[in-house]
Amino acid sequence: xxxxxxxxxxxxxxxxxxxxxxxxxxxxxxxxxxxxxxxxxxxxxxxxxxxxxxxxxxxxxxxxxxxxxxxxxxxxxxxxxxxxxxxxxxxxxxxxxxxxxxxxxxxxxxxxxxxxxxxxxxxxxxxxxxxxxxxxxxxxxxxxxxxxxxxxxxxxxxxxxxxxxxxxxxxxxxxxxxxxxxxxxxxxxxxxxxxxxxxxxxxxxxxxxxxxxxxxxxxxxxxxxxxxxxxxxxxxxxxxxxxxxxxxxxxxxxxxxxxxxxxxxxxxxxxxxxxxxxxxxxxxxxxxxxxxxxxxxxxxxxxxxxxxxxxxxxxxxxxxxxxxx
Amino acid sequence: xxxxxxxxxxxxxxxxxxxxxxxxxxxxxxxxxxxxxxxxxxxxxxxxxxxxxxxxxxxxxxxxxxxxxxxxxxxxxxxxxxxxxxxxxxxxxxxxxxxxxxxxxxxxxxxxxxxxxxxxxxxxxxxxxxxxxxxxxxxxxxxxxxxxxxxxxxxxxxxxxxxxxxxxxxxxxxxxxxxxxxxxxxxxxxxxxxxxxxxxxxxxxxxxxxxxxxxxxxxxxxxxxxxxxxxxxxxxxxxxxxxxxxxxxxxxxxxxxxxxxxxxxxxxxxxxxxxxxxxxxxxxxxxxxxxxxxxxxxxxxxxxxxxxxxxxxxxxxxxxxxxxxxxxxxxxxxxxxxxxxxxxxxxxxxxxxxxxxxxxxxxxxxxxxxxxxxxxxxxxxxxxxxxxxxxxxxxxxxxxxxxxxxxxxxxxxxxxx
Amino acid sequence: xxxxxxxxxxxxxxxxxxxxxxxxxxxxxxxxxxxxxxxxxxxxxxxxxxxxxxxxxxxxxxxxxxxxxxxxxxxxxxxxxxxxxxxxxxxxxxxxxxxxxxxxxxxxxxxxxxxxxxxxxxxxxxxxxxxxxxxxxxxxxxxxxxxxxxxxxxxxxxxxxxxxxxxxxxxxxxxxxxxxxxxxxxxxxxxxxxxxxxxxxxxxxxxxxxxxxxxxxxxxxxxxxxxxxxxxxxxxxxxxxxxxxxxxxxx
Numbered sequence: 001x002x003x004x005x006x007x008x009x010x011x012x013x014x015x016x017x018x019x020x021x022x023x024x025x026x027x028x029x030x031x032x033x034x035x036x037x038x039x040x041x042x043x044x045x046x047x048x049x050x051x052x053x054x055x056x057x058x059x060x061x062x063x064x065x066x067x068x069x070x071x072x073x074x075x076x077x078x079x080x081x082x083x084x085x086x087x088x089x090x091x092x093x094x095x096x097x098x099x100x101x102x103x104x105x106x107x108x109x110x111x112x113x114x115x116x117x118x119x120x121x122x123x124x125x126x127x128x129x130x131x132x133x134x135x136x137x138x139x140x141x142x143x144x145x146x147x148x149x150x151x152x153x154x155x156x157x158x159x160x161x162x163x164x165x166x167x168x169x170x171x172x173x174x175x176x177x178x179x180x181x182x183x184x185x186x187x188x189x190x191x192x193x194x195x196x197x198x199x200x201x202x203x204x205x206x207x208x209x210x211x212x213x214x215x216x217x218x219x220x221x222x223x224x225x226x227x228x229x230x231x232x233x234x235x236x237x238x239x240x241x242x243x244x245x246x247x248x249x250x251x252x253x254x255x256x257x258x259x260x261x262x263x264x265x266x267x268x269x270x271x272x273x274x275x276x277x278x279x280x281x282x283x284x285x286x287x288x289x290x291x292x293x294x295x296x297x298x299x300x301x302x303x304x305x306x307x308x309x310x311x312x313x314x315x316x317x318x319x320x321x322x323x324x325x
Numbered sequence: 326x327x328x329x330x331x332x333x334x335x336x337x338x339x340x341x342x343x344x345x346x347x348x349x350x351x352x353x354x355x356x357x358x359x360x361x362x363x364x365x366x367x368x369x370x371x372x373x374x375x376x377x378x379x380x381x382x383x384x385x386x387x388x389x390x391x392x393x394x395x396x397x398x399x400x401x402x403x404x405x406x407x408x409x410x411x412x413x414x415x416x417x418x419x420x421x422x423x424x425x426x427x428x429x430x431x432x433x434x435x436x437x438x439x440x441x442x443x444x445x446x447x448x449x450x451x452x453x454x455x456x457x458x459x460x461x462x463x464x465x466x467x468x469x470x471x472x473x474x475x476x477x478x479x480x481x482x483x484x485x486x487x488x489x490x491x492x493x494x495x496x497x498x499x500x501x502x503x504x505x506x507x508x509x510x511x512x513x514x515x516x517x518x519x520x521x522x523x524x525x526x527x528x529x530x531x532x533x534x535x536x537x538x539x540x541x542x543x544x545x546x547x548x549x550x551x552x553x554x555x556x557x558x559x560x561x562x563x564x565x566x567x568x569x570x571x572x573x574x575x576x577x578x579x580x581x582x583x584x585x586x587x588x589x590x591x592x593x594x595x596x597x598x599x600x601x602x603x604x605x606x607x608x609x610x611x612x613x614x615x616x617x618x619x620x621x622x623x624x625x626x627x628x629x630x631x632x633x634x635x636x637x638x639x640x641x642x643x644x645x646x647x648x649x650x651x652x653x654x655x656x657x658x659x660x661x662x663x664x665x666x667x668x669x670x671x672x673x674x675x676x677x678x679x680x681x682x683x684x685x686x687x688x689x690x691x692x693x694x695x696x697x698x699x700x701x702x703x704x705x706x707x708x709x710x711x712x713x714x715x716x717x718x719x720x721x722x723x724x725x726x727x728x729x730x731x732x733x734x735x736x737x738x739x740x741x742x
Numbered sequence: 743x744x745x746x747x748x749x750x751x752x753x754x755x756x757x758x759x760x761x762x763x764x765x766x767x768x769x770x771x772x773x774x775x776x777x778x779x780x781x782x783x784x785x786x787x788x789x790x791x792x793x794x795x796x797x798x799x800x801x802x803x804x805x806x807x808x809x810x811x812x813x814x815x816x817x818x819x820x821x822x823x824x825x826x827x828x829x830x831x832x833x834x835x836x837x838x839x840x841x842x843x844x845x846x847x848x849x850x851x852x853x854x855x856x857x858x859x860x861x862x863x864x865x866x867x868x869x870x871x872x873x874x875x876x877x878x879x880x881x882x883x884x885x886x887x888x889x890x891x892x893x894x895x896x897x898x899x900x901x902x903x904x905x906x907x908x909x910x911x912x913x914x915x916x917x918x919x920x921x922x923x924x925x926x927x928x929x930x931x932x933x934x935x936x937x938x939x940x941x942x943x944x945x946x947x948x949x950x951x952x953x954x955x956x957x958x959x960x961x962x963x964x965x966x967x968x969x970x971x972x973x974x975x976x977x978x979x980x981x982x983x984x985x986x987x988x989x990x991x992x993x
Binding site: 023027030031033034035037038039040041042044045047048051052054055113114115116117118120121122124125126134137138140141143144145146147148149150151152154155156186189190193217218219220222223240243244246247248249250253254274277278281282295296299302303306307310314 | 332333335336338339340342343344345346347349350351353354356357360361364540541544545547548549552553561562565566567568569571572573574575576577579580582583584588605608609612636637638662663665666667668669672673677695698699702703710713714717720721724725728
Binding site: 631 | 799823825826832834837848849852853906
C-alpha cells in the first residue's frame, strides 16, 4: 500500500503559504510538459512508420508485393502508365537488393579487417601516447560528411580504379560497385574501430593477466582469449556496421550507378535501394505517382531491414554483457 | 626452441598486421583530406586580367546627367568586350571575336557596374580594372598554361591559348583571392559560383534545428532521468530513442516529405522544413548526452537539496541541470556537427533546385552546404570541381572548429566527482 | 508529549522487509542515538522521519509517524514543507559545488525566508556561527564549499541545515568520514545544539552515543530491541542482545 503522495498542498504555519499552492500547480504543469516532450519521441517513430506505411500500401495496391520483393527487373521510367506497372514487372527490387548487398560486402571487406586490426593494435599494443593521438584522429574520419566521401570517390577512387583496371586488362566501370564499396568501407572504418575498441577494452584485465602468466604471447592471448570473449560484441558491431552501410545514401548516389543491373560482379555498375529512393523523389512529380510511391515502398523496406539488424545487434550485445556483470 | 621461434614470429607478424591496418587507415584519411585540399586550394583563387575599360556613355546608353546604376549589367559587359577587342586589334572575324570575348567571365558586367556607381566621375574616362577570366581560361592558367591542351578537359581552342599567352607575357594576368566565393550564391558559370547562399542556408537551417531539438531533447532527458517511474511507458520511450538513433538519415527525409510537406503543407526546400527534419534526426544524440550528464551527478547532491526541502523541480533546475550543462552543450554541439553535414534527408525535402539567391528567411527556398557540394560535384562543367573541393574545405574547417569547441568545453568544465 | 512519535513502522524495499513494527518516542530538545550493527535498519528508520524514503524507488512505508501532533504521512502533508522543518545531515559531507555563502543561503532562498539581502546575510552569518564555522570562513564566503576540509565541510552542511530553521535535525553517521579532531568538534556542536533542537543521530560508535545522547535506541535486524536512557542502557541493559552488542560480542 503506497502512502506517499505529493499531490495536495497543506495548511501550515510558515509564511509562504499562498506561494505553495501556486508552486504545486506550476510543478504539475511543468511535469506535464516534460512528459509530453518525452512522448514526442514515440510520436516521431510512429509518424515515420505510419507515413511510410501508408504510401507503401498505396504502392502495393498498384504493384503486388511479391512482384516488388522478388521481381528481377527494375525500370521505373517505363512504368509511367499505371496499368503497365503491375504487368511489366518493372518494379522488381531484387537488382536493388543485390546491388546494395554487393556494395555492402565490398565495404565490409575493407572496413572490418582494417577496423578490427587497428582496434586490436590500439588497445593491446600501442603506447598510451600513440593511442591518444591516433584514436581522435581516426574519429575525425567518422565526422566527415558522407557527401565528401562521395566526392572523393568520383574525384580519385573511381578514375584510379579504372586506370588500374585498364592496365591489367580489366574493364572497370566508372561507377563500379568496387569504387563505391571501397569508399564506403573507408567511411565505416572509424565506426568499426570505435565499437571494437570499446568491446575489446571491456574484456577484464584479469583474463589477459591470467593468460600472460601462463607464458602466452600477446597475439595468442588476443586470438584465443580476448577475441573469443569479445566475439558477441564484435558480431554486434559488425551487424551495426552493415546496417550503417545499407542505409548510406550520398556515397552511392555519387559513386554508384543508376541503372539496375542484376550482377554480382564488383567491377560493374550497380544501383542500390537508397540511390533509387533519391532518384525517384528528386524532381517535380505529383505525390501519388507510382514513382513516388515506389520510393516509399523502398523506404519501408530499408527501415524494416535496418531496424531488424539493429535489434539483432542489440540482443547479441546484451547477451554478451550479461557474461561479465 | 623451434616452436617458440615460430610463435614469436607469429607474434611479430600479428603485431605487424595491426600496425599495417592502422597505417592504412591513417593513409586513407590523409589521402582523402590531401586530395581535396590539393583540388580545392585553387578554388579560393581567381585568375584576373587587367583591362583598360573606357566607360563610354554611348555604349552604356546613358544620357548625360543620368545615374550609372540605370545602365544594365549587360551593357557594362559590352564595355569589357570593347576593351578586349582593342587589346587584339588584329582579330576581325566575327566568330573569332566571340571566342576572345569568351575568355573573360560573362559576369564581368556585374563587376564593372559597381565601379562606375561608386566613382561616377569615371564616366567618359578610361580606367584599368581587373576582371575575372571565364572558367575554362581560369582553369587553364591555374594549370600552368601547358603547351598543348590536355586531352579532353579544356575547351579552349588554339587561338584562345595564344591570346592568353599574350596577356600573360604583357603581365596583364594575376591570381587573386576569390572573394566572390564568399560573397555570391551559386551561379551557372563556375567562375562566379559562390558559397554564400549555402552557408547562410546552413545557418538558418541549423537555427531551426537547434530551436526544435534542444528543448525537446533536454526536456525528454530530464523527464526520463529525474521524474519517470520505472514502467512500460519509460521502457517504450527508451527503446524508441535507441531505434531512432539507428534509423538511416534518408528515412527522416521521407518523413519530412510525407508529413511536413505533404500533410502540413510547409514550403518545400525551406530552412524551416529542413531544420525540423534534421531536428528529429539529432534528437536522440541530445537526449542521450543530456541523460549521461544528469546521471553523472552524484546522488548526494540531490539528497542534500531534497533534505533542505527543495521540490523535485527545484532540485533539477537549481542543481542537476547547471551541473550537467557542459555535457549537454558538448552533446548539442556534436549533434549540430552531424546535422550540418547531412545531405540525403534534405534532398528528399526538395533541396535540389538551383538556388542562386541568398535565402532571406526561414521559408524561402534554401540550399545548404552539403547539398551545394553535391550539386557542384554532379555538374558537368570542369570548373565546378575546384569549387566543390573548396566548399568541402570550408565545411570541414567548420566541423573541425565545432568539434574542437566541444572538446574544449568538455575539458574546461569537466567536474571530477 | 514526545516531539516525534513513531507507531508500528514497517518498511519494505520491494518484497524485502527492512523494518518490523518499529515504535519509538523521541523527546524534544534532546539527542537520541540509534545504534546497532550494520544493515539493521537505523538509517532506514531515520529516513522515514523526513520521508527521504520517498525518493527510493520501490520503497514503501506502513505505520504512522506523528511530529508535533501531525501525521507526516497524511496525504495532505506536503513533503517539501516537511523537509524544511526536519533537517538532515548525511554521512559523507555533501556541500553543493557553490560558494560557502550560497550553500548556506540555498535553503532560505527557496523557502523565501528573507525579504532582502541583509536579512539573508544575517541568516547565513547566524547559521555559520551556530555551526561553529563562522570564524574560519568569514573572510572567504565566496570560496567554493568544496575547498574546505572534511570536518569544515560537514560543519558547513550543518550550517546549511540550520539555516532553514528546522525544529528537528536528523544525522546519519555524521562523523564516520571524519578524523577524531573534527569528530570531537562536531560532537561539541551537537551538545550545544540540543538546547534548541531535537536531534536524532545514527551512529556506529557506541562511545559517541554514550558521550552525546540522552536516549539511546538499539536496533537489530530491523527491530528495536531496547530503548532507554543512555546511561542506563550502557551500564545495565535489559536484553541479552543489547549486552552482547555493547560488549563487542558482535558488530
